[in-house]
Amino acid sequence: MNTLRAPVQASQRAVEEQLVRDHLPLVQYAVAEVIGRVPRHVSRDDLESAALLGLAQAARTFDPARGIAFEHHATNRVRGALLDELRGADWASRSVRARGRQLQQATDELTIRLRRAPSKAEVAAELGVEPGVVRKLEEDVHRATVLNYDSIVTDGEIEDLLPAAGETPDQVLVKRERLSYLVDAITALPERLRTVVTGCFFEERPMQEIATELGVTESRVSQLRSEALVLLRDGLNAHLDPDVLPAESRPGGRVARRKAAYYAAIGAASDYRARLDSEARRPKAAPRARHAGLLNGASAAPALVATGA
Numbered sequence: 645m646n647t648l649r650a651p652v653q654a655s656q657r658a659v660e661e662q663l664v665r666d667h668l669p670l671v672q673y674a675v676a677e678v679i680g681r682v683p684r685h686v687s688r689d690d691l692e693s694a695a696l697l698g699l700a701q702a703a704r705t706f707d708p709a710r711g712i713a714f715e716h717h718a719t720n721r722v723r724g725a726l727l728d729e730l731r732g733a734d735w736a737s738r739s740v741r742a743r744g745r746q747l748q749q750a751t752d753e754l755t756i757r758l759r760r761a762p763s764k765a766e767v768a769a770e771l772g773v774e775p776g777v778v779r780k781l782e783e784d785v786h787r788a789t790v791l792n793y794d795s796i797v798t799d800g801e802i803e804d805l806l807p808a809a810g811e812t813p814d815q816v817l818v819k820r821e822r823l824s825y826l827v828d829a830i831t832a833l834p835e836r837l838r839t840v841v842t843g844c845f846f847e848e849r850p851m852q853e854i855a856t857e858l859g860v861t862e863s864r865v866s867q868l869r870s871e872a873l874v875l876l877r878d879g880l881n882a883h884l885d886p887d888v889l890p891a892e893s894r895p896g897g898r899v900a901r902r903k904a905a906y907y908a909a910i911g912a913a914s915d916y917r918a919r920l921d922s923e924a925r926r927p928k929a930a931p932r933a934r935h936a937g938l939l940n941g942a943s944a945a946p947a948l949v950a951t952g953a
Contacts, residue, residue, distance in 0.1 A: 698725025
């Protein structure tokens, strides 16, 4: 049994290693995005190591059967690894933290005993050290506090603490990515469903007119509309929030295979860089002027997502 398992494990490792090699630029892109927003004392090497670990974990957990592009799966993992690295960073050594707690405890006990704030000499005597050691420890603790604060606001003015009136750069990129995925999801719909979605939400055509064009009843158009919205919702979740994607009752069945193919088509329509480097594209086969609501994040887009949720 072990002899059968070994080749499979070796083959899987080879696939994982190839995925990591092919997508190493993702590590550099993610680190470059983060490094400009953290203090200068944060080590770029540490961030790259964390991002590389996230990429390796992405390769290990990647499941092509889910129809999600590895690039998107890996991007989420790498970002998560970088956030974990930053959250877990301790800006002071453990010894400084421990001695700082001892200093605070001695100061509190003396304050209770003397009924006043103790002097540095009294604190030093309580700890059995020289007053200079107490001053040095206070400086170390203060420096750690400043660095921790600096991790939130770096080299800025007081105005930087105030919320910006408009969208922040990261919000613009997230919005652009979501709209790009939505355009790809609409374009990848089967023709009849795409006709119903563009007709209802972008061209604002009467349902009777769409029904006549498709040769069906208005009731059938309503059913197609509901079906399209559910498919769009699942297609977006497959790439933007895979954890909320409902499990298939028959994973190997025809419906599951068709959905997987649809999710894969969305992922293959454009790459990560294209979604962020340019403004969102427009769905095919619909007049440009009537897409303004969707592409500006207003009107049609919220209605479309809300109805499909």
